[in-house]
Amino acid sequence: MTQEVVIVGGGTGGSVLANDLADRFAAEIDAGDVRVTLVNDSEDHVYKPVWLYVPFGKREPSDGRRPLRDLVDSRVDVVVDRVTDIDTDAQRLTYRDGGGPGRYDKLVLATGSTLAPDEIPGLAEGGHNYYTEEGALALQEELLSFTEGHLVLSVIGSPHMCPAAPLEFVFMADDWFRKRGLREDIDITYTYPIQRVHGNPHIAEWAAPLMEERDINVETFFNAEEIDAENGVMTSMEGGELDFDLLVGIPPHRGIDLVEEAGLGDRGWVEVDSETLEAEHADNVYALGDTADAGVPKAGSVAHYQAGVVAQRIASELRDRPATETYDGKTLCFVETGMDAASYVEFDYENPPSPATPSKKLHWAKLAYNESYWLTARGLL
Amino acid sequence: MSETQAEKTVDARGAACPGPLMDLVGAIREVDSGSVVALLSDNDQSLVDVPEWADESGNEVVATEEEDDYYRILVRKA
Numbered sequence: 001m002t003q004e005v006v007i008v009g010g011g012t013g014g015s016v017l018a019n020d021l022a023d024r025f026a027a028e029i030d031a032g033d034v035r036v037t038l039v040n041d042s043e044d045h046v047y048k049p050v051w052l053y054v055p056f057g058k059r060e061p062s063d064g065r066r067p068l069r070d071l072v073d074s075r076v077d078v079v080v081d082r083v084t085d086i087d088t089d090a091q092r093l094t095y096r097d098g099g100g101p102g103r104y105d106k107l108v109l110a111t112g113s114t115l116a117p118d119e120i121p122g123l124a125e126g127g128h129n130y131y132t133e134e135g136a137l138a139l140q141e142e143l144l145s146f147t148e149g150h151l152v153l154s155v156i157g158s159p160h161m162c163p164a165a166p167l168e169f170v171f172m173a174d175d176w177f178r179k180r181g182l183r184e185d186i187d188i189t190y191t192y193p194i195q196r197v198h199g200n201p202h203i204a205e206w207a208a209p210l211m212e213e214r215d216i217n218v219e220t221f222f223n224a225e226e227i228d229a230e231n232g233v234m235t236s237m238e239g240g241e242l243d244f245d246l247l248v249g250i251p252p253h254r255g256i257d258l259v260e261e262a263g264l265g266d267r268g269w270v271e272v273d274s275e276t277l278e279a280e281h282a283d284n285v286y287a288l289g290d291t292a293d294a295g296v297p298k299a300g301s302v303a304h305y306q307a308g309v310v311a312q313r314i315a316s317e318l319r320d321r322p323a324t325e326t327y328d329g330k331t332l333c334f335v336e337t338g339m340d341a342a343s344y345v346e347f348d349y350e351n352p353p354s355p356a357t358p359s360k361k362l363h364w365a366k367l368a369y370n371e372s373y374w375l376t377a378r379g380l381l
Numbered sequence: 382m383s384e385t386q387a388e389k390t391v392d393a394r395g396a397a398c399p400g401p402l403m404d405l406v407g408a409i410r411e412v413d414s415g416s417v418v419a420l421l422s423d424n425d426q427s428l429v430d431v432p433e434w435a436d437e438s439g440n441e442v443v444a445t446e447e448e449d450d451y452y453r454i455l456v457r458k459a
Contacts, residue, residue: 119410158403159400159403193402193403193406194402194403194430194434195430195433195434195437199400199403221433221434221437221438223406223410223438237406237409237410237438238434238437238438238439239438239439252407274395295395295396295400
């Protein structure tokens with residue numbers, strides 16, 4: 001009987017994994033012994049890091065979209081559908097349109113993050129963000145006409161996608177307004193839920209003086225409780241109050257409901273072993289990327305590295321060999337520190353980050369990677 | 382095992398910093414005033430972070446219990 005590997009989610013993790021498995025199992029797939037199916041709810045693969053540049057008019061959302069089938073090996077069955085139920089005991093899946101295999105031998109959940117602005121009263125009405133295509137375009141409109149007043153970036157949800165992006169946004173906004181001669185009329189405030197400016201203490205220690213140097217106000221221990229969109233006021237659980245003219249709020253994130261319904265974890269994040277990435281509450285189920293609750297950043301590099309681990313483990317298991325590969329927490333991020341300078345961090349479970357001195361070279365490296373990302377999705381880089 | 386009752390328990394063992402505190406903040410958002418949330422954390426930093434945030438937010442750390450290999454920190458929502 002054909003061994004069925006089903007990957008749900010065609011983002012970075014799902015695509016890299018599908019291509020890796022197609023390569024490893026080429027002979028078995030051709031012989032009909034293994035089938036790799038990639039289920040995605042859209043025809044397109046979306047590269048979200050492009051959205052950071054959209055509000056500043058540097059990129060278009062279409063720069064971050066490519067047809068999924070163009071990126072995935074032809075040995076992979078791409079199914080555009082939604083999984084509506086997972087029965088982890090029977091190892092069976094139900095689909096909205098009945099499109100994919102009903103049975104799985106190995107299931108990988110790579111369904112990613114969704115936004116939940118409704119969890120904070122007033123946020124959907126009063127806040128902007130660059131964590132969706134529509135949001136990034138709407139924020140672009142606001143920024144283009146913003147010439148004076150108080151811009152607040154508030155990190156409301158945590159964990160959220162790309163932990164560096166809120167820092168990048170305020171650094172870029174500061175530089176963008178400065179270069180356009182508007183900075184003197186614009187105050188920028190950055191709020192963060194805990195007692196420092198970033199979750200990772202090493203990155204926080206690096207970023208805080210840079211923010212002070214740039215005259216970016218900081219409010220820590222600020223957990224937004226309610227947004228009064230009409231009057232431009234946000235209040236915090238800690239009793240703080242902040243007036244704003246333009247609010248960029250990083251909304252609470254969730255995984256998809258399917259995960260919780262299948263008993264795999266809370267808020268749509270799959271509880272996994274942080275090294276093997278196996279689900280804690282079901283056999284033959286893996287999760288990777290944002291979906292996996294592994295205590296690491298929700299970042300594309302994480303999904304990319306985890307995909308290599310899961311591919312090796314699945315290949316070993318289906319060939320009745322011991323799975324030896326484990327994920328070591330490796331994360332890599334370029335961090336924009338303005339419109340033409342960036343830093344870079346690399347860390348894992350054992351080694352903390354040490355942000356590089358910002359430079360033009362690193363900024364260009366980030367832009368170059370954004371262009372060559374499509375090779376990553378194809379499993380080539 | 383402790384007898385102290387909590388309306389909600391958040392198991393943040395294994396979460397890297399600032400995971401446990403952020404998990405606690407999320408849970409406090411979801412319960413009513415006066416309710417107690419138990420945070421399970423194996424991160425020593427939580428012993429500093431949680432009381433500091435509780436002070437700041439007006440919530441109260443009602444107990445910190447040391448279990449075999451983790452802490453159980455109880456916070457009452459103001």
